[in-house]
Amino acid sequence: MTSLFSPQQVGNVDPAEYKRQQLSDAVGVRCVGVFISELADRMPKTTMTNISLLLPHLDGEAYSLRSSLVTVLGELILIPFRIGD
Numbered sequence: 001m002t003s004l005f006s007p008q009q010v011g012n013v014d015p016a017e018y019k020r021q022q023l024s025d026a027v028g029v030r031c032v033g034v035f036i037s038e039l040a041d042r043m044p045k046t047t048m049t050n051i052s053l054l055l056p057h058l059d060g061e062a063y064s065l066r067s068s069l070v071t072v073l074g075e076l077i078l079i080p081f082r083i084g085d
Helices: 007-012 015-024 026-042 044-049 051-059 063-082
Strands: none
Touching: 007 026, 007 051, 015 026, 015 051, 015 063, 026 044, 026 063, 044 051, 044 063, 051 063
């Protein structure tokens, strides 16, 4: 499956840019967080493979993006425990 928007593209954006965007357009940054959450839900292997590209954003100041990343990390950690369900 070819993706038009990928974790690599999110990872290539400087965390400071998301901070600037959040000050002027918080909805846009929130949408990036929703995208990452949906990607992790639908394509966990792809997200796990590219998680190193997203981790620098945990140090960024865009709260909504950081919050989404923490949620994604928690969901990825829980995947092996859900297989038995």
